[in-house]
Amino acid sequence: MSDRPIELSLVIPCLNEEKTLAAALKTAREAIAASGLEGEILVADNGSTDGSRALAEACGARVAAVRNRGYGFALAAGIQAAQGRYLVMGDADATYDFREAVPFVEELRKGADLVVGSRLRGRIEKGAMPFLHRYLGTPVLTTLINLFFGTKLSDCNGGLRAFTRSAYERMKIVSGGMEFASEMLIKSALAGLKIVEIPCSLLRDTRDKPPHLKTWRDGWRHLRFILLFAPHIVFTLPGWVFLAVGLAVTLTVLPRPVYFGSLRLDYHHLFYSIPLLCMGYQALWYAHFERRFVRFTGLLPEVGGRSKDDDRFSLEGWLLTGSGLILLGVVLLGVILVRWFEASFGSLSQIRQGTAAMLCMVLGLQTIMNALIVSMMELKLNHLSSSD
Missing domain, CATH: 1.20.58 (Methane Monooxygenase Hydroxylase; Chain G, domain 1)
Structure with missing residues (x-):
């Protein structure tokens, strides 16, 4: 193990993702190698019961146990446990290729505070994104955030993101659910942080179980949070x-x-x-x-x-x-x-x-x-x- 300090941390929230976690970790390792930075992979385990935790450790990732259930809680705990000053977040379902985050980190090194991946500007595999999410939910929520907070984004719900630790500390995010993503954008805009958007791919979900995201429930949570700050x-x-x-x-x-x-x-x-x-x-x-x-x-x-x-x-x-x-x-x-x-x-x-x-x-x-x-x-x- 290198004596160099950790500069890059890839934080992956996980809840029973044994089937896809290995593929996600593979692209994460390759992303760290391509970045040229000393890095780590941190899996924020949200109470998995299917062997995801053991698999993550076997693949060389560091695992942080998260007691409070929720996407936001898992990410917040993982970010807190991470050591890098550059942080990348992405999902454990292998729908994002972490190798595409290397340019995100380059933007951070050039002075960006937050880099957001846009699926709508990138490549979306057939069947990877539900019709309502692609043509109604995400465009509407993105338009509201742009209108209310002065951002210029095309995809407010992209799950592949990179940010500096100092920027994250200024965001002071408190959401424990899926609205974590919207809060990150809103707080960044209100704090005057530099936000950059880069196209990214969305791969088809190969899991044989329904996704954790609930369309109407989580869509309402995003909308409620946006309205709260406007x-x-x-x-x-x-x-x-x-x-x-x-x-x-x-x-x-x-x-x-x-x-x-x-x-x-x-x-x-x-x-x-x-x-x-x-x-x-x-x-x-x-x-x-x-x-x-x-x-x-x-x-x-x-x-x-x-x-x-x-x-x-x-x-x-x-x-x-x-x-x-x-x-x-x-x-x-x-x-x-x-x-x-x-x-x-x-x-x-x-x-x-x-x-x-x-x-x-x-x-x-x-x-x-x-x-x-x-x-x-x-x-x-x-x-x-x-x-x-």
Whole structure:
């Protein structure tokens, strides 16, 4: 064994892959030899019961036992146990040829932080990729990541990747499932890491068992994670549109009927504009929640101290605003009750006034409840900031 330090680690997550593991390890060994670097193969065993672990050791790989079941957990444990400063990840089902990762490592040595293999730009063997994955799932998820996070990828789900250890440490990935792949791209983009994409091949799966990937379950996990990190698209933009349209129609129609040529807008249209206004207002609060949630849970650690948005948040100010709205609504209802009393509890048309009163109270209650929830997360975030 060489005394040179390990520079390249090939990390392979494994769960009962005895049939294909030897083929994967063969191309991994050849990749290390072709790279010219001192390397190692590390198999992150996720609880195999079919002899995969013994086979890996017999083929000269180092094995790390991973207790928590999941693709992301296996990769994270394997990467932690690996010794190299250049890391390559690929699957144990021999659907990727590790020899194709040699150019990936060359890109890392030139300054790239993350190199992603694109199956859609490379060669896909017949039957290697399901129709839905190739023409629906992967293109849609890739488009969303490109749109939301400014990447320029053609395949966000490629499993053959290379990255530096320092880049991985900056990603701070926490996902334990298949969404590990999406989180890696999102965190890299948010951290400003240099991402390079290289075509790679996808070989046909020769196993006689179903793949670990579950199309709809894992597709939803990827989508959920993408949306979690894009509140500006999911909530902020629709929120402002709904709020602006709802508020404009409400303020226009609330005082009196309005005519636009032969079109008459009356109080009936408040039944549409007010829910739109409330939905928009709540969507903006949800965007506020989401920005804090990713920090509250550690999904996106705070960088560079508190933001201006944090400094602007004042629980007391929002509580006063909400209370003021509720009080205004109560006053308006009181005026209606007085008029009803003056009419000897007879017929009284106060639809507009009653609608305005209820709107004020609903917005006030929304404001108070949302502000209290945000303040709960602020307590945790302030505690974490003071303890650093």
